[in-house]
Amino acid sequence: MKIPTIAIKLNKAGERAVKQGHPWVFEQSIEKAPDKNTVAGSLCVIFDQRTNKPIAFGLWDPKEIIRIKIIFQGSRLQLNTEFWKSQLKEAHSKRQNLIDKGITGYRGIHGENDSFPGLILDVYAKVGVLKIYSDIWKPYIEVLMKEIQSLHGLETLIIRFSRKVGQNNTFPYKEGHIIGEALSDEKVEFEEYGVKFYAYTQSGHKTGFFLDQRPNRLWVQQNAKKKKVLDVFSYVGGFGIHALKGGAESLTSIDISQQAMDVAAENIELNKLDKSKWTPIAADAFVAMNELIENKEEFDIVIIDPPSFAKQASEVNSASNQYERLARLGRDLTKKHGKLILGSCSSRISLGEFEEIHKSASITAGNGWKYMHFTLHDDDHPIGFAEGNYLKTIFYEKRV
Known part of the structure; x- marks a missing residue:
């Protein structure tokens, strides 16, 4: 099938966004466009309003508000x-x-x-x-x-x-x-840094595994020796299995999904690790963490890496409240000299906003906490535009 090529002109805001490297062209930004029935995947040539020369190329998506997805920034393209x-x-x-x-x-x-x-x-x-x-x-x-x-x-x-x-x-x-x-x-x-995992490639969530926290899992492996570790929203055991590989004294995992816990058990067996060191809790994370606090449990390393709470703008306030609740719970479960690792995969909440949330949870120098460092994405999750910067993880140490 011959792929249609269509000429596109944008309004000033849309053209400015494309020139700045943004990969999305929204429907309302388009001034000159074809019929909506134009076949999906048609090549869009975006022309500069002033010079009438191409500035970028994208693919037409008639069903979506993001009507054009940019595939190339430049003045020439042979799509072959x-x-x-x-x-x-x-x-x-x-x-x-x-x-x-x-x-x-x-x-x-x-x-x-x-x-x-x-x-x-x-x-x-x-x-x-x-x-x-x-x-x-x-x-x-x-x-x-x-x-x-x-x-x-x-x-x-x-x-x-x-x-x-x-x-x-x-x-x-x-x-x-x-x-x-x-x-x-x-x-x-598959394997990462000496640890093996199973990916359920056809039935697993997304593509079968969450790969993006790899460098932080390695940090846990390197710092877990003889430590008591808590992994919240543990899914199939990524952080926790790295902790056991690194010689953790014990591992407690919390996830609402029993199915995820079953796969975590498989991953522990795959790595020939001591299953007696592992306490799985298949429950709501907020409830389970409160119960641990009531039982006066404390841990040397606490990892809290929840799913995205803010998939759209209307959810940001609620997400901020959820992150603050988790930070407070994590704070109370961390031993003196222990490490608290807080993650967010919500692109709508920036690193700075995430830090402010933790301050609201009294995780500050004045309250005896040291801000150690933060991480963003590993090499296989490059950041090409603002909304692509979704993952941020902050490491704290409890000093008192």
Whole structure:
């Protein structure tokens, strides 16, 4: 199918945002555009209002408020296989440092931040999970799959869809479709810093594992020896298993999902770690933490890494309150000289705002706390624009 090319002109605000590198063009920013029925994935050439020369290229998404997703900033583009190869190679090069360290579970494509808006690739050893969040990729998916498999050395590629795309799926694949070698089990083993995990590549949340907290998991492994560790919102055990690998005296994990706890148990067994050191609590985190406080429990390392509380602007105030509640609970569960690790994956709450929330929870120098350091994203989760900066983790030490 020949892919249509369409000329686009934006209003001043929209043009300014694109020139500043923003990857989204909203419907209301478009002054000159085609009919809404124009096929998804059509190539949009965005012209400068003043010079009438191209400034960027994007893909048309007729069903979304973000009507154009930018794939290239510049004045010339030949949209062919060589272009996609080049884009994929550039993304792969950003992960080379992790690959060289022997890490076999990494994010190969991080959506807009790698100039592939609405597309995520997570790699687990020789298996890739390609998750599609937009219909714009339908005209290009065959070429991309072939090049992705070749570049990352994948024997198997699994196709997954966001809920919205999956509900009206127009792609020639169903959810969980396998390209390449069949899998005897959807459960795929991968490794990071000497710790092994299973990714449930077809039924697991998102693509089967959360890879973004890798450097902070390593910190826990390196600092857990003979320590009593609490991992809240533990999911399948990422932080906690690194703690056990690092010689933790004990590990208490809290997560509302019993299914996640079952996978955590598998991961502990996979690493041949001492299961008797582990206390799993499948319960609401707020309730479970309050019970631990009532029982006068304290820990040397407390990790609180919840899911996103603010997926839209209207949820920011509520999310801030939730983060403050968690910070207070974590504060009361941390031993003297202990470490408190607080994470947020809500892009709508900035690092500065997250720090202020902790101050509201009395985690301040005046109250005996030392601000140690913060981390953002690892190499495989590059930050390409403001909204792409979602993950922030702050480390504190309790001095008194």
